[in-house]
Amino acid sequence: xxxxxxxxxxxxxxxxxxxxxxxxxxxxxxxxxxxxxxxxxxxxxxxxxxxxxxxxxxxxxxxxxxxxxxxxxxxxxxxxxxxxxxxxxxxxxxxxxxxxxxxxxxxxxxxxxxxxxxxxxxxxxxxxxxxxxxxxxxxxxxxxxxxxxxxxxxxxxxxxxxxxxxxxxxxxxxxxxxxxxxxxxxxxxxxxxxxxxxxxxxxxxxxxxxxxxxxxxxxxxxxxxxxxxxxxxxxxxxxxxxxxxxxxxxxxxxxxxxxxxxxxxxxxxxxxxxxxxxxxxxxxxxxxxxxxxxxxxxxxxxxxxxxxxxxxxxxxxxxxxxxxxxxxxxxxxxxxxxxxxxxxxxxxxxxxxxxxxxxxxxxxxxxxxxxxxxxxxxxxxxxxxxxxxxxxxxxxxxxxxxxxxxxxxxxxxxxxxxxxxxxxxxxxxxxxxxxxxxxxxxxxxxxxxxxxxxxxxxxxxxxxxxxxxxxxxxxxxxxxxxxxxxxxx
Numbered sequence: 037x038x039x040x041x042x043x044x045x046x047x048x049x050x051x052x053x054x055x056x057x058x059x060x061x062x063x064x065x066x067x068x069x070x071x072x073x074x075x076x077x078x079x080x081x082x083x084x085x086x087x088x089x090x091x092x093x094x095x096x097x098x099x100x101x102x103x104x105x106x107x108x109x110x111x112x113x114x115x116x117x118x119x120x121x122x123x124x125x126x127x128x129x130x131x132x133x134x135x136x137x138x139x140x141x142x143x144x145x146x147x148x149x150x151x152x153x154x155x156x157x158x159x160x161x162x163x164x165x166x167x168x169x170x171x172x173x174x175x176x177x178x179x180x181x182x183x184x185x186x187x188x189x190x191x192x193x194x195x196x197x198x199x200x201x202x203x204x205x206x207x208x209x210x211x212x213x214x215x216x217x218x219x220x221x222x223x224x225x226x227x228x229x230x231x232x233x234x235x236x237x238x239x240x241x242x243x244x245x246x247x248x249x250x251x252x253x254x255x256x257x258x259x260x261x262x263x264x265x266x267x268x269x270x271x272x273x274x275x276x277x278x279x280x281x282x283x284x285x286x287x288x289x290x291x292x293x294x295x296x297x298x299x300x301x302x303x304x305x306x307x308x309x310x311x312x313x314x315x316x317x318x319x320x321x322x323x324x325x326x327x328x329x330x331x332x333x334x335x336x337x338x339x340x341x342x343x344x345x346x347x348x349x350x351x352x353x354x355x356x357x358x359x360x361x362x363x364x365x366x367x368x369x370x371x372x373x374x375x376x377x378x379x380x381x382x383x384x385x386x387x388x389x390x391x392x393x394x395x396x397x398x399x400x401x402x403x404x405x406x407x408x409x410x411x412x413x414x415x416x417x418x419x420x421x422x423x424x425x426x427x428x429x430x431x432x433x434x435x436x437x438x439x440x441x442x443x444x445x446x447x448x449x450x451x452x453x454x455x456x457x458x459x460x461x462x463x464x465x466x467x468x469x470x471x472x473x474x475x476x477x478x479x480x481x482x483x484x485x486x487x488x489x490x491x492x493x494x495x496x497x498x499x500x501x502x503x504x505x506x507x508x509x510x511x512x513x514x515x516x517x518x519x520x521x522x523x524x525x
Contacts, residue, residue, distance in 0.1 A: 042073060042074065042075050042078075042460065042463045042464055043075060043147065043463070043464075043465075044075040044076070044077030044078050044146055044147075045075070045078055045079075045146055045147045045148065045149050045463055046078070046079045046080075046081060046141070046142045046146055046147070046148050046149070047065070047078065047079070047080050047081065047149045047151065047459075047463070048081045048083055048138070048141075048142075048148060048149065048150050048151065049061060049062075049080070049081065049082055049083060049151045049153060050083045050084075050127075050129060050150060050151060050152050050153060050154050050162060051083075051084065051152070051153035051154040052082030052083055052084045052093075052097070052124070052153070053082070053084040053086050053093065053096065053097075054084075054153055054154075056153045056180065057082075057153045058096075058097065058100040058104070059100065059104050060104075060211075060453070060455050061151065061153060061455060061459070062097055062100065062101055062104075063100075063101060063104045063105045063453070064453055064455035064456040064459055065080060065118070065459060066101055066105060066114070066115070066118050067105070067109065067452065067453065067456050068456055068459060068460055069114060069117060069118045069121070070109065070111060070114040070118070073460060074121075074463075077146070078121065078463075079121055079123065079141075079146075080118075080121045080122045080123070081122075081123050081124075081125060081138075081141055081142075082094075082097060082122065082123065082124045082125070083124075083125050083127045083129075083138070084124075084126065084127070085126070085127065085128055085129065086126070087126065088126075090123075090124045093124045094119070094122060094124055097122065097124075098115075098119060101115070101118075123141065125137060125138065125141060129154065129158050129161060129162050129165075130158060130161050131165075132165050132168055132169075135165045135166065135168065135169045135171075136169055138169065138171070139169050139170070139171060142171065145174075146174075147174050147175070147176065148166075148171055148174055148175040148176075149175070149176050149178065149462055149463065150162070150166065150175050150176070150177045150178065151177075151178040151180075151459075151462075152177065152178060152179055152180060153180055154180075156179070156180075156182065156183055156184060156193045157193075159177075159179060159193055159196060159197055160193070160196025160197060160199070162177075163177065163196065163197050163199070163200040163201060164199070164200060166200065167200045172200050172201065175201070175205065176205045176206075176207060176462060176465070177197065177201055177205065177206055177207065178207045178208075178209060178462055179193075179197065179206065179207065179208045179209065180209050181208070181209065181210060181272055182263065182267065182268070182271075182272075183208065183476055184480070185262065185263065185267060186480055186483075186484050186487070187477060187480040187481050187484050190476055190477065190480050191477065194473050194476065194477075198473075203472065203473060204467070206473075207462050207467060207470040208470050208471040208472075208473075208476065209458060209470065209471075210272050210273060210276050210470075210471055211454045211455055211458065212272075212273045212276060212277065212380075212410070212454065213276060213454075213458070213469045213470070213471075214453075214454030214455060214456075214457040214458040214461075214469055215410050215411075215414065215454045216414050216451055216452070216457075217408055217409065217410050217414040217415070217416065218277070218280065218410065219457075219469075220408075220416065221280045221281065221408065222280070222289075222294075224408075224416065225285075226285050231406075232285070234386065235361075236361045236362070237360075237361065237362055237363050237364050237365045238387075239386055239387055240365055240384060240385065240386055240387065241365070241385045241386065241387045241388075241403070241519075242365060242366045242367070242368065242385050242517075242519060243281060243282075243365065243366075243367045243368070243382070243383070243384055243385065244367075244368045244370070244381075244382070244383040244385070244521065244522055245274055245277050245278060245281075245367065245368070245369050245370070245381075245382050246370045246371070246379060246380065246381055246383075246521070247269055247273060247274060247370075247371040247379075247380045247410075248370075248371065248372060248375035248376075248377060248378065248379040248380070248505075249371075249372065249373045249374070249375060249378060250327060250328075250374070250375060250376070250377060250378045251373060251374070251378075252322070252332065252333075252335070252338060252349075252373055252374050252502070253335070253338050253373070255339070257338055257339065257340045257341060258340070260347070261341075261342065261345055261347045262347075263347075264347045264348045264349075265319075265348050265349055265350055265351045265371055265372060265373070266319070266348060266351050266483055266486060266487065267483065267487075269351075269371040270351055270353075270369060270371060270483060271479050271480060271483045272471075272479065273371075274369050274371060275302065275479045275482075275483075276298075276471070277382060278301065278355065278367055278369065279297075279298035279301045279302060279475075280298070281367075281382060281384070282301045282357055282361070282362055282367070283297035283298050283300065283301050284297050284300065284361065285297075289468065290468070291466065291467035291468045291470070292467075292472075294468060295471075295472045295475060298475055299472070299474055299475055299478060300359075301357060302475065302478035302479055302482065303478055304357045304358045304359045304362075305355055305356070305357060305358075305482050306355070306356040306357070306358055307482065307485050308353065308355075308485065308486055308489070309485060309489055310489075313486070313489045313490070313493060313495065314495075315513070315516065316353055316354040316513070317351070317352070317353040317354075317486060317489075317513075318350075318351070318352045318353070318498065318506070318507055318509045318510045318513050319348035319350065319351050319490065319495070319497045319498065320348060320349065320350035320351075320352075320372065320497050320498045320499065320500045320506050320507040320510065321334075321335050321336075321345075321346070321347070321348055321349050321350070321497035321498070321499060321500075322334055322335050322349050322350065322372075322373060322374040322499075322500055322501070322502045323335070323336075323499045323500070323501060323502065324337060324501070324502060325374065325501035325502030325503040325504065326501075326502065326503045327374065327502055327503050332374065332502045332503070333502075334502065335347075335349050335373075346496050346497060347497070348497040349372060349373045349374065349497070350371070350372030350373070350497070350500060350506045350507065350510070351369070351370070351371055351372070352368070352369065352370040352371075352372075352506060352510035352513055352514075353368075353369050353370075353486075353513075354366045354367070354368055354369075354513060354514075354517075355367040355368075355369060366517060368513070368514055368519075368521070370506070370510065370521065372500075372506050374502035374503060375503075375504075375505060375506070376503055376504065376505060378411060378412055379411065379412070380409070380410035380411045381407060381408060381409045381410060381523075382407070382408040382410075383405055383406070383407050383408075383522045383523075384405065384406040384407075384408075385403060385405055385519075385522075386403060386404040386405065386406070387403075388403055404418065405418070405522065406418050407522070414451060457469065458470075505521070
């Protein structure tokens with residue numbers, strides 16, 4: 037990776053003392069610097085509204101680096117170099133006056149990368165102020181999710197940014213797109229005829245996408261209760277994964293070729309309305325239960341909770357894609373908080389062979405599965421049927437993995453965090469891993485019809501115990517089609 041060419045820039049992080057910046061972004065930038073992937077002339081600038089001395093704020097950033105970067109990765113020389121790049125400026129993002137001081141911090145002629153780790157409501161104001169002081173023409177802006185809470189509000193945010201920045205200089209972050217395994221989806225599908233020739237309704241029975249979280253709200257009640265699991269996870273992360281699985285081959289690996297194909301998938305999603313809301317979608321809300329053997333409160337019992345809230349903490353749904361490749365192939369999406377384990381995985385279920393010749397009692401074992409794990413350990417496993425070994429086994433079958441575990445296969449190589457890859461691609465000016473405006477809008481349009489249906493029907497979220505896999509009706513959703521969620525115990 038050290039051969040990657042990255043131009044020098046000023047990287048300005050708006051909201052530099054927030055949780056995302058301290059926990060994820062500064063550690064990612066440090067790891068890039070430690071790997072010699074930052075240009076020697078690159079400068080890092082922390083921008084925040086909090087009063088206090090520059091020295092105190094820089095000390096806070098260093099303390100969080102030491103907390104969130106593995107101890108073995110803290111190298112004195114690399115840390116000293118990184119901190120030497122780092123400056124701090126107090127800035128009220130809404131007030132134009134402070135931006136002239138920002139101009140003085142940006143080295144002459146050098147590109148500016150403006151990362152907005154702030155509320156989306158201030159994106160437009162920041163862009164306008166960058167334009168006012170003459171910085172917009174050499175700036176790339178990075179937008180963190182959530183971008184709005186529905187189609188209308190997302191358009192307002194994107195339109196406010198578009199007044200000052202063309203789409204070619206707007207980078208919308210979905211950190212799932214930076215994960216090593218997600219990147220491997222492109223290579224797995226389009227570099228291996230073994231898979232691509234089978235990647236359609238002729239060979240695939242159904243697809244599962246599960247993103248499960250063990251944690252509850254973690255003090256984010258104010259944000260989460262207004263969003264809910266559908267807006268927070270389905271609208272971006274899970275639909276992006278669905279697009280990468282379902283899209284047709286792009287003409288090349290350019291950003292717009294890939295994003296054009298993803299948009300086609302979003303446009304082909306069947307709306308879920310009317311009676312289908314009752315059979316194709318389940319929403320839930322966790323109640324008190326157990327996590328790792330310890331009692332945990334229900335959603336309505338969390339600190340600062342509104343006891344009347346009907347916000348969902350769990351969603352399971354069946355999505356169908358109206359095109360030739362996927363006709364009749366259901367995509368089952370499931371995500372929730374307070375699940376039994378932290379797990380993100382995609383399971384591709386291949387159809388059975390047309391004629392079965394083995395013992396009838398073994399038939400339930402038959403079926404190849406491609407399992408793509410995003411967390412906790414990234415890797416790819418293909419489950420195939422083989423014969424049990426032993427003279428007394430006859431033709432008894434067993435299901436076993438042909439497995440690629442990234443951390444085991446490349447023990448000497450550290451798997452980079454998703455944000456490291458995404459920040460590096462912004463510096464390179466490569467938009468492949470970022471979400472285009474029309475992707476955001478089509479995803480919101482599809483999710484908005486679900487939210488409108490819930491509102492019209494008065495459908496309340498179904499309770500499920502913390503530490504379980506969600507409401508019983510989420511099991512019925514898939515068993516109704518003669519299937520079951522892979523790996524649930």
